Amino acid sequence: MIVAADGGNSTIRRLLGLGALEADYQQTAITANITPERQHQGRAFERFTDSGPIALLPMSDNRCSLVWTVKTGDEIDILELSDQDFLAQLQDRFGYRLGKLMQVGQRNSYPLKLMQADQAVQQRIVLIGNAAHSLHPIAGQGFNLGLRDVAALADVLATTNKDCGDAQLLHDYKQWRQQDQDNVINTTDALVKLFSNNNPLLGHIRGAGLTVMDAIPPAKHWLAQKSMGLARKQPRLGRGIAL
Numbered sequence: 001m002i003v004a005a006d007g008g009n010s011t012i013r014r015l016l017g018l019g020a021l022e023a024d025y026q027q028t029a030i031t032a033n034i035t036p037e038r039q040h041q042g043r044a045f046e047r048f049t050d051s052g053p054i055a056l057l058p059m060s061d062n063r064c065s066l067v068w069t070v071k072t073g074d075e076i077d078i079l080e081l082s083d084q085d086f087l088a089q090l091q092d093r094f095g096y097r098l099g100k101l102m103q104v105g106q107r108n109s110y111p112l113k114l115m116q117a118d119q120a121v122q123q124r125i126v127l128i129g130n131a132a133h134s135l136h137p138i139a140g141q142g143f144n145l146g147l148r149d150v151a152a153l154a155d156v157l158a159t160t161n162k163d164c165g166d167a168q169l170l171h172d173y174k175q176w177r178q179q180d181q182d183n184v185i186n187t188t189d190a191l192v193k194l195f196s197n198n199n200p201l202l203g204h205i206r207g208a209g210l211t212v213m214d215a216i217p218p219a220k221h222w223l224a225q226k227s228m229g230l231a232r233k234q235p236r237l238g239r240g241i242a243l
């Protein structure tokens, strides 16, 4: 059996001639490590701007992992800025929640698109992780979703003494994963569309929605559980149980 875990541009998917639904968001993510003046205290920050979200995610030694979304094409000039000018532009867009942004590491850029393979499970073949579905990083769920794919496939295979490529077995895996995958893909896509729209009325609705969510911890908890796919049956590895 083949488990294709070779990423969004999966060679295996291409060689097998498997189709995929693709939607280009016309956005590009610029990534880099940033050191801010203030301690991040393990908190993640995300700011929604008219060109897409800017996220600073906590890392060791008070560094933050930056994901700065810009309109595709705009990244060319931003990547060429000096460190000082890059930090000044980022500060201007992100604000001072973490104080002055002091240092930036190596920068990279990734065009953002939604890709969902037509059939992630075929006879004796399973596409997994980004090879099956690549998402916009707005909700930071792509890697988590891939890990749940891996954990569920391992769980299904460890529970049987059938041939690992058995059609019923792979069908069970597909059934198990389908709803979580659809849920995360659709929620992420809806968030991108909601937060990439410059309509002022939508801006107010978004602002009100985020304020309400912040003020009602159970609502926030429910949304987080749902977005992280934790509202469904979890594979054993996902619950910290050995197979």
Ligand SMILES: Cc1cc2nc3c(=O)[nH]c(=O)nc-3n(C[C@H](O)[C@H](O)[C@H](O)COP(=O)(O)OP(=O)(O)OC[C@H]3O[C@@H](n4cnc5c(N)ncnc54)[C@H](O)[C@@H]3O)c2cc1C
Pocket: 005, 006, 007, 008, 011, 029, 031, 067, 110, 128, 129, 130, 131, 137, 139, 140, 141, 142, 143, 144, 145, 146
């Ligand atoms: C800017 C950005 C920010 C993100 N932030 C988050 C986040 O905060 N949280 C989150 O959950 N997800 C996030 N993601 C998504 C996450 O990066 C992906 O979901 C994850 O990397 C997918 O893992 P993967 O192993 O399926 O694919 P990949 O990470 O693409 O790995 C595939 C691997 O296969 C290798 N490979 C390909 N072909 C071959 C071959 N022929 N032989 C051997 N090896 C091969 C590649 O070199 C690569 O190492 C983000 C994505 C982006 C672009």
